[in-house]
Amino acid sequence: MAKQASNLSGLLVVNKPKKMTSFGVVARLRRISGQKKIGHAGTLDPNVDGVLVVALGKATKLIDLLQTRPKTYRGTVTFGYATESQDADGAVVEEKPLTEALDEDKLQAAFSALEGDIVQVPPIYSAVKVNGKRLYEYARAGEEVTLPKRSATIYRFRPSSRLRWVEGKPYQSIDFEATVSKGTYIRTLAYDLGQSLGLPATMTKLTRTSGSGFDLSEATDLDDLMALTEESIVRKVKPIASVLTYERKDLTDEEYFAVKNGQKIQSWAKNNDGFYQLYYHNQLIAVYAYSEDEQLWRSRYFFA
Incomplete structure (x- = not known):
């Protein structure tokens, strides 16, 4: 992956090999991507192989969420x-x-x-x-x-x-x-x-x-991943939206301005999730969470 691709945001599902630490996997992917913001969602011991989800760029904000999943x-x-x-x-x-x-x-x-x-x-x-x-x-x-x-x-x-x-x-x-x-x-x-x-x-x-919601059938062996072309690696990156299960809400111009500036919002009705994934012109912008104490919506993750 070329250095100019280092601003990618998304998730790579890696089949971690044995005899390598989870940190070692992240370090190798950091070197080939030039991506400074990178981390994994759940450590695997060196003698354990299998699914290791690696977050790139703005997707690193979701690591805490991904780790809560069975x-x-x-x-x-x-x-x-x-x-x-x-x-x-x-x-x-x-x-x-x-x-x-x-x-x-x-x-x-x-x-x-x-x-x-x-x-x-x-x-x-x-x-x-x-x-x-x-x-x-x-x-x-x-x-x-x-x-x-x-x-x-x-x-x-x-x-x-x-x-x-x-x-x-x-x-x-x-x-x-x-x-x-x-x-x-x-x-x-x-x-x-x-x-x-x-x-x-x-x-x-x-x-x-x-x-983190991904199966071994979706994972790529680390050695195979390292051997792929830049274009092929980019195709392996799963978008942030692929792991969000919250109700979608499309923003008006006025709402987008408020969300972009991290403002709290009182006008939206509470939904069953207590979360909204927010889109503007079909682009994922943020996730807002409902605060029971304040009886309003506030920013949880901001991606734009």
Whole structure:
């Protein structure tokens, strides 16, 4: 992508490869685009692949909105050992070899019991901040820290395969699918699944299959994206309007002047959404949100 394209605003749906950080993906896209305003909507650990939505230009204003949307995953949990990071990258901290196959009915019940609103304690090797410092920084420095509790919602957590023995190991694995809220640690979900069965467990594989309203089928492999021509990359950029689901309102000249200057508006009736996406001459200008306290509309995002 040429430097003159650096004023693009929109979203790129990337299939992040394993062994790369989400920041690394953004850094590569920043270099080829010359785009200073760029960010991603939801971190993926280096050993996790799948959907990473990258916002360019004015679309970065929507990152907070995009992160609130449910995410879906498919992965594998292995029973019989646990690691310090709760995934396959960490050192083993507990082992309980299996002497017989797990009961599949009990396992199904354990999956179901974790659906709904739950509280998680993230692993010490995670990016959660405590007193301005990330947990993994405490771990690497050998410092003690109280692990925080985090609320999460598990909309769906189901097995997607039969149990199988791990070749050459006294462990069993099963594949799963999960749909979860912002802030959910899937590796902690896998670990907690084992705890409910009285077993150590580790998430041994994970792919994000959708996030921020985009599916893996819409994502482009990072290497393929880097090899595209400027024109082809531009065609991959999804417009800001494609992720807005609010009711549309077309502005009059007078309303456009008010919105352009960030003025509050009292004359519009409240709608069911509590939001309007505002257009002027068929161009997306802004999103306004209704304030219950003030009984008026005020600017939430401005794009023009």
